[in-house]
Amino acid sequence: MWTVFTNLGDAAITLPVAAICAGWIALFDVRLALRLIGVLAVGAALVGATKIVYASWGIAIPADDFRVISGHTMLSTSIWMAAITLLLKWWRQPMLPGIVAGMVIGALTGFSRLVDHSHTLPEVISGWLLGALMALVFLRAAVHVEPVRFGAIWPTLSVLLVSTLAYGHKAPLQHLIETRSPQIRKHVPSVMAVLERIRYRLQSYDATSAR
DSSP states (O other): OHHHHHHHTSHHHHHHHHHHHHHHHHTTOHHHHHHHHHHHHHHHHHHHHHHHHHHHHOOOBGGGTBOSOOHHHHHHHHHHHHHHHHHHHHTTOOSHHHHHHHHHHHHHHHHHHHHTTSSOHHHHHHHHHHHHHHHHHHHHHHTTOOOOOSOTHHHHHHHHHHHHHHTTOOOTHHHHHHHHHHHHHHHHHHHHHHHHHHHHHHHHHHHHHHO
């Protein structure tokens, strides 16, 4: 049973659903579509950063049993909150049930990650809170935008079609992070050296300008 919610939070289904929503939004408001892409990118970047840091250097918070933010929980919460709420808006229905439904789906996805021992409770909670925050940042702008009447049936059918086709597939993001982490760790000293050189030159420039 719980694998259903794990699948609903996988990037293989959530990212295509987000892309479909962004595409429909772009038909009447490109800036709003970019806002959706932007908030999801920020959320994904934060999740990815914790995973890269842990996979590369093993940095975690043992006292709180926290290693990484749950990506499944974050994606499930943010994208299903946004998608369901948008569909309700396009059907001229209240948006609050969509927000609640998305948060519930996200919470159940998080619980499924606890059941299969993929994440700890702090990791799931952080993913759920981050996903809800990202969705609310987007929906705060979306609530004031009236869509062009292209017909709610077509966005709904496209989301259902993409969800059906993508359901059960798994995105290889975790595998990529784990396999690329040694290379990231290897190149970090070079990056830090470049940054230190830039900082030294800026300090030298400031000292020269002050004379």
